[in-house]
Structure formats: structure tokens, C-alpha cells
Amino acid sequence: MKENDIITIQSLLAEPKRIAIIPHRSPDGDAMGSTLALYHFLLKLNHKPVVIAPNEFPDFLAWLPGAETVKIFEKDKENGTKLLQDAELVFTLDFNAFHRTGDQMETVLKTLTVPFVMIDHHQKPDDYAVVAFSNTDYGSTCEMVYHFIAALQLTNLIDKTIATCIYTGIVTDSGSFRYPATTGETHRIVASLIDLGVENSEIHSLLFDNHSHNRIQILARALQNLRVLPQYSTSYTTLSQEELDTFGYVKGDTEGIVNYGLTIKGIVFTAIFIENKDEKIIKISFRSKGDFDVNQFARKHFSGGGHINAAGGKSSLNMEDTVQHFLDIVSQEH
Template identity: 75%
Template sequence: MKIQDIQAIQLWLSAPKKIAIIPHRGPDGDAMGSTLALYHFLLKNNHQPTVIAPNDFPDFLAWLPGSETVKIFEKDTENCTKILEEAELIFTLDFNAFHRTGEIMEQTLAKLTAPFVMIDHHQKPDDYATYMYSDTSFGSTCEMVYNFISFLNKKGDIDKTIATCIYTGILTDSGSFRFPGTTGDTHRIIAELIDLGVENTQIPVLLFDNSSYSRLQLLGRALQNMKVLEKHKTSYTSLTQDELDSFDYVKGDTEGIVNYGLSIKGIVFTAIFIENKEEKIIKISFRSQGGFDVNQFARDHFNGGGHSNAAGGKSLLSMEETLNKFEDLVTKLTI
């Protein structure tokens, strides 16, 4: 992060401020961990922070300290808009383009006059932030929040509560420390967080071993639907709205299912296609191993983006048409 940006933010934070903190739509562990870590840090420094999520976060993240204070924009748009308009400083975490918050919130953010601070690790950031900490080399925004607090010479403020939020985001976005963005520095930070009292044996249980029976049945259906294009080192699966409904789907139930496609020997590229009839889209998650860039693939073909080995996208076509398009594209790839 630029020294002049750090100094400017230090000046902004030298007196109590009303501050809004925003994660992306469909917030995951890194989005919620980073925003809540920053929330507790700012609260500790006598500011008035508010986390405003575009929509609901999954139940398996509801144990995070401070999650009960999070405002949901789509449920309370009028009040959330008022908070945003009154904010003196706005942090956007784990995303780098307003459209990642949804159409209505995107329009609201575009009208605000307060300075924005971006902390994010995705590629190709939009030019909206006054102060930017953007670096694709990091495996998680939570690791960047740890660094951000250190840049402000406030590392001593990181207590067990803040550490728990940061640990959660690093753990989830690193694929339990398996993804390429995990470095020696990542593990050194994790060691410091554990020394601060983070319950590193309990958090994975809360995140990964807390499924409903219906969620496991839904996983089974997704695995039954999986198709392997062995010649092209690709696999994919899909879930229709009817299938989601039949297994009492709740937000978060499909989290992580896409990764099963990479557990097949010889597979380098995988995807999951999930129908959302309410939004009239097919939501897509892409994953890869090695040098195949799913970020570019998502940008080129499915109005998406993300990281080199993990990205998302969407399709306005039917499920059948979307899957046919995907298979046709894959047959033309060199993987």
C-alpha cells in the first residue's frame, strides 16, 4: 500500500468517524471475516462503524463475533442508504467493482461523495477508491486486513475477537491453506493469531462440520449430476431450482461443492452451475489447478471474474443452453 495513502487514512482515523464497511453480494468467509475484523478494530478505536452487506450471509458464518450487528441492504434499503449517505469514510472489502454488490446497491454507492478505501485481492479493480490496497498475490482479503492494521501501527490492537475474524477468512479463502496464495507469511500470521487465543480446532468444525441432513442430500445430488470430460481434463455439475427446492436449500448449502470436481484424478478445470429462478440467472463457480486461468475464462464467456484458480460468472440462458455453451467452449480449449 502506498505510504501516502496510509498517512492519509491515519489522518482520517485520528478522530472519531461514522464509517461504513461493505462486503460483496453473497458474502463468504473472507468477506464477512474481513469486514467484521475491520469493524471490531474501528470500534476499538472509538469510531462508529457499520457493516452493510448487500444480502444475507450463510448461517454457518452467524457465529462470527459481531455478525448480529450487520445490516442487510436488500432487507432494509432505506435505513442502510441513510447510513451510507451519512458515512464520512467507506471501506469496500473483498471486491473491487460496485456491480459486485447488486444493481440497486451499486446505484446507491455510485452517488456517494465520501472517500472510499478499497482492500481487495481480485484482478482488474475499478477506479472508484480514493485509497486503494489492491494486490492479487494475497490469498485472502483477511490477510490484507491484518497487514492494513499493521500499516497503521496498530498491530497491538489485534485481540482474540479480531484475530478470530481474520483467521476465518484466511482459512476459508485459502481452501484450508491448500491454494497457491498461501505463503510462509500466511502461516506466520496464522501462528500469531493462534497465539492470541484463536480456537483453531473449533473454527473448522463451525465452518465445515455443521451441515444439515438436507445439505448432505443436496451434495449427493450434485455429485450424481457430475459429468467428466476426460479428454479435456474438465468436470462440471449442475443444480436446478427444482433440485434446490426439493432438498430445502438455504443460503450456503452449495458452498464448496464445486471443489469436489477437482478431486477427480486428472481433472484440471471444474465448474458448478446453479439455477436461480428468482434472479433469472444461472450462477456459475469455476475452479482450476495449475496454470489454467479461470478468471480470464469467466471474463471472456460468462460475465464474471475473480482469481486465476477461482472465479465466478453468470448466464442468462437456460440451464440446458448454458451447459451446451460450456461444453462447446471446453472442447476448443487447450488445458
């Protein structure tokens, strides 16, 4: 963090404040871990923080310390709006633009006049924050929260609770320490978190060995639907709303399934297309290995974004047309 930014943060946090902390819509392990880590940290500094998630977080994150205090904006808009309007300071974590919170929360965020602080590792941050700690070199926002606390010279306040939240986001966003953004520094931070009592093995089980039978059936269907285009080093799969309904889909069930498409030898680009009848869209996740930039791909073709090797987007065409559009692009770009 820049010296000026540290001074600004220190003055913003000098007196106890009502502070709203916001993750992106459909928060993942990094979004929930980072917001809750910051929540517990700000509590220790005698502030009144509250995490307000735009919509529900998946069940497999419900064990995170403090998850029970998280307010769900779209479930109780009146209270969520009031909390946002009452806040004296707003932290936005793990996203780079208001629209990533969804239409409903975005509308309210745009009206707020209090200072914003951004901590995020996505490309092209919007310019709404008095302090934007934004850097795509970091593998997770959780790792950045650790550096944020370190920049304030307050790592002595990191206890097992905060460490657990930070660890969770580092693990989930690094694919369990596999992705290229994982550095020696990442491992040094993780080592210090484990020394603070983080139950690393237990957390892995809570995150990854915690599936319902339904979720495994959804995974099985996605694997059956997987198509491989060896000439383009590409694979893709689909899940229709009907398939999701058949297996009693609940939020979080499709998390991580996209990664299987990259486990095939020689495949460097994969996508999963997931139908969402309620929102009348096909939600798409992209993953790549090496230089192929799925952030650019998602931005250019599917109104999305993300990181170089992990991004998402959406389409308002039906499933068949969306997939055809994707295939057309893939064949043209090769």
C-alpha cells in the same frame, strides 16, 4: 501498503467518524471475516463503524463475533441507504467494482461523495477509492486486513475477537491453507492469531462440520450429476432449482460443492451450474489447478471474474443451453 496511502489512512482515521464497511453481495467467509475484523478494529479506535452487507450472509457464518450487528441492505433498503448516506468514510472489502454489491446497493454507492478505501485481492480494481490496497498476491482479504493494521503499527490492538474474524477469512479463502497463495507469511500471521487465543480447531468445525442433512443431500445430488470430460481434463456438475427445492435449499448450502470436481485425478478445470429461478440466471462457479486461468474464462464467456484458480459468472440462458455453451467453449479452446 504504500507510504502515501498509510499517511492518507492515518489522516482519514485521525478523528472519530461514522464509517460504512461493505462486503460483496452473497458474502463468503473472507468477505464477512474481513469486514467484521475491520469493524472491531475501528471500534477500538473510537469510530462508529457499521457493516452493511448487500444481502444475507450464510448461516454457517452467523457465529462470527459481531455478525448480529450487520445490516442487510436489501432487507431494509431505507435504513441501508440512510446509513450509507450518513457515512463519512466507506471501506469496501473483498471486491473490486461497485457492481459486485448488486444493482440495488450499487445505485446508492455511485451517488456517494465521501472517500472510499478499498482492501481487496481481485484483479482489475475499479478506480473509485482514495486508497486502494489492492493486490492479487494475497490469498485473502483477511490477510490484507492484518497487513493494513500492521502498516498502521497497531497490531497491538488485535485481540481474540479481531483475530477470530481474520482467521476465518484466511481459512476459507485458502481452502484450509491448501491453495497456492498460502505463504510462509500467511502461516506466520495465523500462528500469531492462534497465540492470541483463536480457537482454530473449533472454528474449522463451525465452518465445515456444521451442515444440515439437506445440504448433504444437495451435495449428493451434485456428485451424482457430476460429468467428467477426461479429454479436456475437465469436469462439471449442475443443480437445478427443482433439485434445490426438493432438498429445502437455504443460502450457503451449495458453498464449496464445486471443489469436489477438482478432486478427481487428472482434472484441472471444473464448474458448477446452479439454477436461480428468482434471479432468472444460472450462477456458475469455476475452479482450476495450475495455470488455467478461470478468471479470464469467466470474464470472457460468462460475464464474471474472480481469481486465476477460483472465479464465478452467470448465464441468462436456461440450464441445458448454458451447459451446451460451456461444452462448446471447452471443446473449442482445446
